[in-house]
Amino acid sequence: xxGVTQSPTHxxxxxxxxxxxxxxxxxxHNTVSWYQQALGQGPQFIFQYYREEENGRGNFPPRFSGLxxxxxxxxxxxxxLELDDSALYLCASSFGGGAGTGELFxxxxxxxxxL
Amino acid sequence: xxxxxxxxxxMSVQEAETVTLSCxxxxxxxxxxxxxxxxxxxxxxxxxxxxxxxxxxxxTENRFSVNFxxxxxxxSLKISxxxxxxxxxxxxxxxxxxxATNKLIxxxxxxxxxxx
Numbered sequence: 001x002x003g004v005t006q007s008p009t010h011x012x013x014x015x016x017x018x019x020x021x022x023x024x025x026x027x028x029h030n031t032v033s034w035y036q037q038a039l040g041q042g043p044q045f046i047f048q049y050y051r052e053e054e055n056g057r058g059n060f061p062p063r064f065s066g067l068x069x070x071x072x073x074x075x076x077x078x079x080x081l082e083l084d085d086s087a088l089y090l091c092a093s094s095f096g097g098g099a100g101t102g103e104l105f106x107x108x109x110x111x112x113x114x115l
Numbered sequence: 116x117x118x119x120x121x122x123x124x125x126m127s128v129q130e131a132e133t134v135t136l137s138c139x140x141x142x143x144x145x146x147x148x149x150x151x152x153x154x155x156x157x158x159x160x161x162x163x164x165x166x167x168x169x170x171x172x173x174x175t176e177n178r179f180s181v182n183f184x185x186x187x188x189x190x191s192l193k194i195s196x197x198x199x200x201x202x203x204x205x206x207x208x209x210x211x212x213x214x215a216t217n218k219l220i221x222x223x224x225x226x227x228x229x230x231x
Contacts, residue, residue: 031217033216033217033218033219035219040223040224041223041224042119042206042208042221042222042223042224043160043206043219043221044221045216045218045219045220048216048217048218050216055215055216056214056215056216056218058218088158090160092160092217092219094217102148102150102165102210102212102217103162103165104160104162104217104219105162106152106159106160106161107159108157108158108159109158109159111158
């Protein structure tokens with residue numbers, strides 16, 4: 001059973017650029033959620049994808065968007081990067097959308113630095 | 116809206132001793148999950164323990180146990196026989212049961228240092 005994998009692990013962008021982060025969910029999971037963790041803070045929910053549809057979103061602007069593919073892997077896209085977007089981005093996979101057991105499995109995250 | 120509060124930014128404990136991390140939360144929901152996650156320097160969030168709100172019995176997992184006080188909206192984590200590998204950031208988190216998503220609401224974390 002493979003765990004949740006994220007890529008890239010680190011990346012540096014400049015203000016105004018666009019970035020795509022990728023996540024492969026754990027085998028058997030059909031739900032992926034993304035979190036932003038600023039330095040010294042707890043993770044904040046960005047959105048969740050269940051069966052290829054966004055089914056929940058946190059307080060993030062539309063320039064944060066995502067996709068989920070038929071194999072349940074997912075992408076997080078951020079356009080027009082701002083300095084405050086510098087953070088660790090965590091992907092978590094689970095089963096059943098909101099009807100699962102509540103247990104999420106996290107990847108090691110992608111560290112984004114915006115200069 | 117639900118909130119999770121961790122009032123201890125940092126704690127320190129000697130190896131083999133016991134330490135308790137505090138967490139309070141606010142919700143108007145009756146059915147929910149509470150979690151403690153550990154985040155070591157490797158960055159990966161690891162589930163330590165989970166509690167279903169409808170269960171009165173406190174959850175335990177080996178050296179880790181919780182004191183769940185539903186009326187007081189308190190959910191503390193006790194680590195017994197602390198080990199050097201327990202050094203990490205610990206996050207308390209809330210999830211509404213039966214919602215549309217598996218959204219976790221995290222506290223700001225407690226950095227635990229286990230001293231040799």
